[in-house]
Amino acid sequence: MRLILAVQSDKVCSPLLQDLAQKGITRILPTRPPHKPELLRDHDYWMQRAITEAGKAQARNEVPIGCVIVRDGKIIARGHNLRETKQDPAGHAELIAIRKAARKLGSWRLIDTTLYVTLEPCTMCMGAIILARIPTVVFGCYDPKGGAAGSLFDLSCDSRLNHRVTLLPNVLESDCSKLLSDFFAELRKRKRSARLT
Numbered sequence: 001m002r003l004i005l006a007v008q009s010d011k012v013c014s015p016l017l018q019d020l021a022q023k024g025i026t027r028i029l030p031t032r033p034p035h036k037p038e039l040l041r042d043h044d045y046w047m048q049r050a051i052t053e054a055g056k057a058q059a060r061n062e063v064p065i066g067c068v069i070v071r072d073g074k075i076i077a078r079g080h081n082l083r084e085t086k087q088d089p090a091g092h093a094e095l096i097a098i099r100k101a102a103r104k105l106g107s108w109r110l111i112d113t114t115l116y117v118t119l120e121p122c123t124m125c126m127g128a129i130i131l132a133r134i135p136t137v138v139f140g141c142y143d144p145k146g147g148a149a150g151s152l153f154d155l156s157c158d159s160r161l162n163h164r165v166t167l168l169p170n171v172l173e174s175d176c177s178k179l180l181s182d183f184f185a186e187l188r189k190r191k192r193s194a195r196l197t
C-alpha cells in the first residue's frame with residue numbers, strides 16, 4: 001500500500017526521505033505553499049531600492065531621483081537621474097530604467113512590471129510609461145512643479161489614451177522628499193558660499 005504523508009515544512013532532509021521511502025511512503029505533500037521570500041516583499045522594500053538608485057545620482061551631483069522596475073519579484077532594471085552628466089534632457093531615471101528593461105526582456109511591452117520611482121514622473125516619463133504599457137507605478141513624493149501623475153497633469157487615466165496606469169503615491173514619501181530637500185538646501189548653501197568667496 002502506498003502512503004502519502006503531509007508534512008509541515010517544505011524542506012525535508014534527504015535522510016528523512018530515504019527513511020520514508022524504506023517505509024513505502026513515496027509522496028510528500030507540503031501543507032503550505034512553497035516560501036518565496038522575493039514575492040513577499042512590499043512596496044517599501046522596492047522603494048528603498050529606488051532610493052539607493054537616487055543616492056547614485058546624488059553622488060554625481062545630480063538631482064537625486066532613482067527608479068527600479070520589478071517583475072516576478074525581481075529587479076529587472078535600475079536607473080538614476082543623469083541629466084547633467086550626460087547633458088541629456090531625456091536622462092531621467094525612469095526613461096533610463098525603461099530602456100534597460102525593454103532590452104532585458106527583448107520587448108517594448110513591459111507588461112507584468114511595476115515601476116518604482118522616488119519622485120512623481122514628469123510628462124515625458126509618464127508618456128514612456130504609457131507607451132511601454134507599464135501597468136503600475138509606485139512613487140515616493142509628488143512633484144508640484146512638473147508631475148504628470150496627479151500634480152500638473154494626470155496622464156494615468158486619460159480616456160483619450162489607450163492605456164491606463166494604476167498609481168500608488170506617497171510610498172516612503174518623507175524619505176523621498178527629504179532626499180530632494182536636503183540636496184537643494186546643500187546646493188543653495190554651496191552657491192551662497194561661492195558668492196562670498
Ligand SMILES: [Zn+2]
Pocket residue numbers: 092094121122123124125126
Ligand atoms: Zn521624467
